Amino acid sequence: MKKIGLLLSRDYKLLSVAAVLEVFETVNKFSAASEQAVPFDIYLLASEETIAQTKEALGYQLTDLKDAPLMQIILIPAFTSDNMQASLMANQKCIPHLVAQYQKGACLGSFCTGAFLLGASGLLNGKIATTHVDASDGFANAFPDVKLKADKTVTQDGRLYTSGGATSSFHLLLHLIHEYCGREMAIRIAKVFAIDMDRENQSYFSTFQPSKDHTDELVATAQRRIEQNYHDAATIEELIKDIPTSRRNIVRRFKLITGITPIEYLQQTRIEAAKQLLEKTSQQMNEIIYSSGYNDAKAFRKVFKKSVGMTPTQYREKFQVR
Template sequence: MIKIAVLIPEQYKLLSVAAILEVFEAANKFQANNHVEVAFDISLLTLNNRVDGFFKSYKSDRIENKESYELILIPSFTTDDMKGTLALNQAFIPWLIKQYHYGAEIATFCTGAFLLGATGLLDGKAATTHVDACSAFSAAFPSVQLKADKTVTQDGRLFTSGGATSTFHLLLYLLQIHCGKDLAVKTAKIFAIDMDRHNQSYFSSFQPTRHHNDEIVASAQEKIESNYQDVATIEEMIKDIPSSRRNIVRRFKQVIGITPIEYLQQTRIEAAKKLLEQTAQQMTEIIYNSGYNDPKAFRKVFRKTVGMTPSQYRDKFQVR
């Protein structure tokens, strides 16, 4: 029987914990109904031994008890202040490091990746998180090889998933590893999950950071967003900003995490996505209105950024 620890950190997302428990309980139930020993022994791990009433039926433990686990699951957080949330959960960090060195697998769901990132265990390794948290994650953990478009990643004994329903894709992947594909497929059918979704790019929204005090970078952001349909070069974007091109590019990348030209592309693609979702404009109009003159270049950038063609995106998301 595999010993699982589901962390109950401060400011955890209830839905994330519930999804984790539901899937593993369903797998155990399948096995029990088939008169097979259940695969998972589930415990909830807390810092203060307080467990919400929703989870009173589960075993709970504290990290001070020095129990060893084979699989540790970190749920998503519900917070607008990730730095503060990580500070509240600081005590989990050395515990996670020790468990990993004892041989545990660690899996994170959505923004739970931030807690694993804070351990340093992900440095130099592949990871993903919620698409809209990727910029903040990259800024906080630049040594991690962030795969923003991926639904699930595995690097050795470390697993991460993207946002929301990507949780289920990682859970099914873990079931397949530990119990085989047959049980994973049965569980997928119970929860109506498509097992073959590997990309989450098309769920993302470009939400550049505004929480900085760099006036030059803020000015460049404003110029790009106001003139994305017309400007073509960095020089055009920054010609009225009192700073050198080299300095602006350096500061922009440092503060925002991407270059000004990448910011322009992201702004244009986000504009195109909105037009595809909300209007009946012809594709040639959308290309022009989002700042592109070359249809081939537009489609190439769109597919690379979003993970599907503009037509596929419209078919999937257009408000009818």
């Protein structure tokens, strides 16, 4: 029987925890009904402070993480808080125990923004990982040594697993069930929970949400100019030429604050505009291309597919409000 530890971190998202428990409990139920050995022994792990506040959660007794037996895998749920730094500080005491379990042979996995706690452990340095697509820029800035694959639904690098946002958690669960219980059980669970097993990409769920919570007025000016004139300007130089600093300086400061260059910012602004038109209008494709600031249809389709993970037509078919 595999010991599965689900960490009840401070600020954990209840939906994330409930989904994990529901899936593993269903696997156990199916195995018992088939008169096979129940594969998972499920633990809810928590820090001493959390246990003091909550003796029981979701019908499970809580086990102090520092006293837990060796787990086969410990899973970290998503966080509810948007203040990730505060959540990491609140869960700081968990990190040494997670590292100790890993060093003894346990696997560690995270769902959605739970990757931030895994990242804070240092174990992901030099390894691939993913997180919620809209949290990827913040993750990349916080953990530059991690090889972030923001478009991926699930990653595995040795004994470290991560998943993307929300329903991507189910794909990591399927991945683990496939490893521990075989493909037949994974398919059965996929059918019960209506999970599309073939989804490997999450980039088309993203929304461009650039950082504007800063005090650099030159960067803020460049951002406003791009957002107000993206459909008219032929080059980024046209948009930043009157900003009172050198091109090299504005590019350096822009990337330091937003995480991307002005050219990438312009491109993502245009792609986001195109996505909105594809979702909310019935405009012809050529109109959308022109309205988004592109003159070359071939170039637009190439950039769109690279950024979004599907063609403009596929995106419209999937997300258009009818």
